[in-house]
Amino acid sequence: MPEPIHNPLLMTPLNTALLVIDMQEKLLPAIEKSATILWNTRRLLDGAAVLEVPILGTEQYPKGLGATVPELAERMGTLPEKLEFSSCPCLADQLATLARPKILLAGIEAHVCVQQTALDLVAMGYDVLLAVDAVGSRFRQDKRIALRRMEANGVTLTTTEAVLFEWCRVAGTPQFKQVSQLVRETPSA
Template sequence: MPESIHNPLLMTPKNTALLVIDMQEKLLPSIDAAARVTWNTRRLLDGAAILEVPVLGTEQYPKGLGATVPEIAERLGEVPEKLEFSSCNCVAEKLTKLNRPKVLLAGIEAHVCVQQTALDLLALGYDVLLAVDAIGSRFRQDKRIALRRMESCGVTLTTTEAALFEWCRVAGTPQFKQISGLVRETEPS
């Protein structure tokens, strides 16, 4: 039987970290499709816990924008505060220690903090992926243009479901059964 192929383009639990950006109480209600963004971010966090993918998070000026929403906060642990739009300086040291070449991003807002973080991480040599259904902006056009810009700069676009199955890699394991449960959840209306 041939040896299993390990394509370096694919995310695995051993080569990826998940970074959740600024999913905060006062900002989230104004985000287009906020319930879907929150749901997908939560599913990514649950999948990361099942498959032991390390997770990081940030909060943008919590004094003004509030704390991370409880559904996300309870899955993140300690979250550093920032004033810079990019999360890169907040998480760079932790990412270096994790030694994961790939970073999957989720959070808000696509055209501000997510985009600046993605571009800074690219400049540091990371492979940056973006779960497009787990990010948002107040206005669809801002998100649409941010996705185009990030992709043209080298960010790889994916979805929550694709990321979960990519991390899982194979069927027939207890982890696959849990990931399948996350995938089968009903999307919020």
């Protein structure tokens, strides 16, 4: 039987890390479609845990914006605080240690912290992917323009469901069964 093809464009649990940016209590309620973004981010975190994809996260000025929402915080552990909009300065060492060429982003706000992080990661040589249904801004136009700018600068746009299946690669495994349950969920709101 021939060796399986390993497409370098695809994410796998061995080549990807998930970075969740600033999903905080005081900011999330102001974000358009926040319930959907929270739901998709939680599903990404659960899928990453099942498939052993490393999880990173940040909090932007938690003294003013509050902590990460509990539903996500319980899945992420201790998060570094930051004042810079980009997450790269506070995560550079962790990213280097993980040695994962692909970084999947989720979080808020698309046109500020997510965009600056994405562009910094591209400049650092990472293959950056963005789960568009797990990213948001307060205003639709800000998100729309940020997605266009990031894509024009080498960020690959994808969706939560596509990510979960891409990480799995094959059906029939115990991990696939768990991820399949995440995919079959429906949003509560």
